[in-house]
Amino acid sequence: MDDLFEIRLMVGGTYYPLTIPRKDERLYREAARRINDKLNRYREHFPQLSEEKYYVMAAVHIAMVNVMLEDFNDTAPYKDKIQQMDKELDSILSRLSPDQE
Numbered sequence: 001m002d003d004l005f006e007i008r009l010m011v012g013g014t015y016y017p018l019t020i021p022r023k024d025e026r027l028y029r030e031a032a033r034r035i036n037d038k039l040n041r042y043r044e045h046f047p048q049l050s051e052e053k054y055y056v057m058a059a060v061h062i063a064m065v066n067v068m069l070e071d072f073n074d075t076a077p078y079k080d081k082i083q084q085m086d087k088e089l090d091s092i093l094s095r096l097s098p099d100q101e
Helices: 022-045 051-072 076-095
Strands: 004-011 014-021
Touching: 004 022, 014 022, 022 051
Parallel strands: none
Antiparallel strands: 004 014
């Protein structure tokens, strides 16, 4: 069982208590840092917006990056091409007579 413990993450000026696996602490802290960085950038560039809109903009940005990474890591097109090439190779080899090999 994972060693759980409680941390307090500050996101957007508010502390959030979380119980997490100890091994994931670095990930949570880095995630909070990135959210805070994104919020601060939006605050600087768009000072007229409400806090809620900063959070929405940060969430959209993070979700978009997540989708891009999922697409980048999608190996299905490569698998499909390899399977197609494998079938073609099998077809060619099956047409060869034993004395031509």
